[in-house]
Amino acid sequence: MTIQTDVSPYINSIPSRLQDSNKGTYGKVLVLAGSKGMSGAAYLSALAAYRTGAGIVKFLTHEENRTILQTLLPEAVYEGYDEKTSMKDIAAKNIAWADVVIAGPGLGTSELSEEILAETLKAIKVSWTDDETIIKRAPILILDADGLNILSKTPSIKKELTEIFEKIPVIVTPHPMEMSRLSGKTVQEILESPDMAASEFSGNHHLITIMKGSETIISDRTGEKLFKNTLKSPALSKGGSGDVLSGTIAGIYTLLRADKKNDIRKSDDKIPETQNLPELSYYAAVLSVIIHAKAGQYAAKQYGINGVLARDTANSLGSIIDQMLSSQ
Numbered sequence: 001m002t003i004q005t006d007v008s009p010y011i012n013s014i015p016s017r018l019q020d021s022n023k024g025t026y027g028k029v030l031v032l033a034g035s036k037g038m039s040g041a042a043y044l045s046a047l048a049a050y051r052t053g054a055g056i057v058k059f060l061t062h063e064e065n066r067t068i069l070q071t072l073l074p075e076a077v078y079e080g081y082d083e084k085t086s087m088k089d090i091a092a093k094n095i096a097w098a099d100v101v102i103a104g105p106g107l108g109t110s111e112l113s114e115e116i117l118a119e120t121l122k123a124i125k126v127s128w129t130d131d132e133t134i135i136k137r138a139p140i141l142i143l144d145a146d147g148l149n150i151l152s153k154t155p156s157i158k159k160e161l162t163e164i165f166e167k168i169p170v171i172v173t174p175h176p177m178e179m180s181r182l183s184g185k186t187v188q189e190i191l192e193s194p195d196m197a198a199s200e201f202s203g204n205h206h207l208i209t210i211m212k213g214s215e216t217i218i219s220d221r222t223g224e225k226l227f228k229n230t231l232k233s234p235a236l237s238k239g240g241s242g243d244v245l246s247g248t249i250a251g252i253y254t255l256l257r258a259d260k261k262n263d264i265r266k267s268d269d270k271i272p273e274t275q276n277l278p279e280l281s282y283y284a285a286v287l288s289v290i291i292h293a294k295a296g297q298y299a300a301k302q303y304g305i306n307g308v309l310a311r312d313t314a315n316s317l318g319s320i321i322d323q324m325l326s327s328q
Helices: 040-051 063-072 087-097 111-127 131-137 146-153 155-165 176-183 187-192 194-205 241-266 274-303 310-327
Strands: 002-004 028-032 056-062 077-081 100-103 140-143 170-172 208-211 217-219 225-228
Touching: 028 040, 028 087, 028 111, 028 241, 040 056, 040 063, 040 241, 040 310, 056 063, 056 087, 063 077, 077 087, 087 111, 100 111, 100 241, 111 146, 111 155, 140 146, 140 241, 140 274, 146 155, 146 176, 155 170, 170 274, 176 187, 176 194, 187 194, 194 208, 194 217, 194 225, 208 274, 217 274, 225 274, 241 274, 241 310, 274 310
Parallel strands: 002 225, 028 056, 028 100, 056 077, 100 140, 140 170, 170 208
Antiparallel strands: 208 217, 217 225
């Protein structure tokens, strides 16, 4: 197991936005988030995805969140569900539309939330995991917050996810309490050795783990390659910061994927190599943590280290990316 701390290889990998691009170039991000009356997490995640470059972002959330979300972020597409909705049908429809999914921010752990998450994972397993779709769409799943809490207590959902792990990149973003629920380790054990917790979880489940903390650890799918973010940003110790991070991952992934596809187009190859997706996803995870931390620092200069709100961090993401591009 090796732990890297040098940010320069990752910062130097940020691509400029393509001059001949359109909204389709930068992907369709589905944000499955927000339980009844809990719209904030969905908004922050979607806002961050847009601020980092995603082309189209869509909310899939409880119908009661419609008015506030369409008011806060009219640029986003919206679809609502309630207790009368066929979760199987709405999940299948939206997975057929999306190529990046964020599942979990503010979703809650009710039976309704469990059902929509379970049906979404089933739809991913059916629609995303054949080789042709993987090659064409290069999809990714990001599980955060209540997505992880539901996973930790629902064996049937764990089974659905296990069948997805091997086919497409999956990124999980636990804080120590969530990792404790997922792994069975105590919170103290995780705090004493977050690198080991991330490495073991990734190695055991073949996914990318972002072990959140003051020095966040990112492990690749093997558990052997780790990055430690030493850019501490105390301004991020506010509610909603994790939701911003999940959206940042989605947005950065769309940038990297579009650049990769453009390189392939220029080289006259017809399709991307699927084996590149795990590395692309790992770079997106590391870059997102770095950019998120720097955005928190940037926002603190404007609002004071105690005054930063999660949306201030989200609104700073684009400026940080431009700064990084100018420093390359």
